[in-house]
Amino acid sequence: MSANIYWTIYNDYAEKIQNGDIPAGAKIPSESELADSYGTSRETVRKALGLLSQNGYIHKVKGKGSFVLDLGKMKFPITGLISFKEMSEKMGRKSRTLVHKTEQVPASRVIAAHLDLKEGTTVWEVIRSREIEGERVILDKDYFVPERVGTLTPEIAARSIYDYLENTLKLLISYAKKEISVEPATPEDRALLDLNNLSHVVVVRNYVYLEDTALFQYTESRHRLDKFQFVDFARRAH
Numbered sequence: 001m002s003a004n005i006y007w008t009i010y011n012d013y014a015e016k017i018q019n020g021d022i023p024a025g026a027k028i029p030s031e032s033e034l035a036d037s038y039g040t041s042r043e044t045v046r047k048a049l050g051l052l053s054q055n056g057y058i059h060k061v062k063g064k065g066s067f068v069l070d071l072g073k074m075k076f077p078i079t080g081l082i083s084f085k086e087m088s089e090k091m092g093r094k095s096r097t098l099v100h101k102t103e104q105v106p107a108s109r110v111i112a113a114h115l116d117l118k119e120g121t122t123v124w125e126v127i128r129s130r131e132i133e134g135e136r137v138i139l140d141k142d143y144f145v146p147e148r149v150g151t152l153t154p155e156i157a158a159r160s161i162y163d164y165l166e167n168t169l170k171l172l173i174s175y176a177k178k179e180i181s182v183e184p185a186t187p188e189d190r191a192l193l194d195l196n197n198l199s200h201v202v203v204v205r206n207y208v209y210l211e212d213t214a215l216f217q218y219t220e221s222r223h224r225l226d227k228f229q230f231v232d233f234a235r236r237a238h
Contacts, residue, residue, distance in 0.1 A: 031045045126144070143219070172210060
């Protein structure tokens with residue numbers, strides 16, 4: 001019987017959250033209140049809340065309760081290599097790329113270190129804002145080794161650089177190392193993103209390698225933190 005109540009609680013609240021009957025940020029009843037309401041134990045309620053949390057419906061804050069998450073956040077995969085064009089097509093949302101810069105520049109000390117190059121070595125610098133449903137929510141700063149990618153243009157940058165590299169140049173992009181952090185927004189972030197007074201952004205740093213293990217791209221992808229969930233799938237080894 002408790003198993004049925006457990007699923008009833010889960011389904012009731014999942015449906016209410018999906019339908020918008022309980023808005024993002026709202027606090028849901030406590031374990032004791034739910035137990036009384038459904039005539040069950042707190043342990044059964046705890047299981048239902050755990051599943052709601054696992055499936056991204058609520059966030060449990062120790063000592064404060066459970067709060068509804070914003071289901072409008074876009075899921076961004078941590079693992080895998082996916083271009084913005086591919087991601088936006090999967091989301092089915094209206095999107096646009098705004099190209100701010102596509103130039104060959106001397107690598108700064110920081111960029112040179114990221115690409116394992118000497119400071120001052122020429123690299124392609126591509127800076128783009130990604131607009132989704134009318135809001136600029138991602139700032140991509142890409143640096144490419146010219147010997148590997150040839151000539152990049154604003155037109156290529158506006159469409160898809162990966163499409164050009166893979167289908168025109170026939171490069172085999174193999175794998176990437178990723179680093180994720182939350183950092184204070186910079187003046188550049190504020191100028192090129194619609195931050196709506198947010199003070200921080202989620203920064204994903206990508207080091208991308210070709211099939212021959214050559215590091216050819218370093219990317220700093222800066223995301224508006226209220227618009228994305230960074231998701232992964234993990235399997236326990238046996």
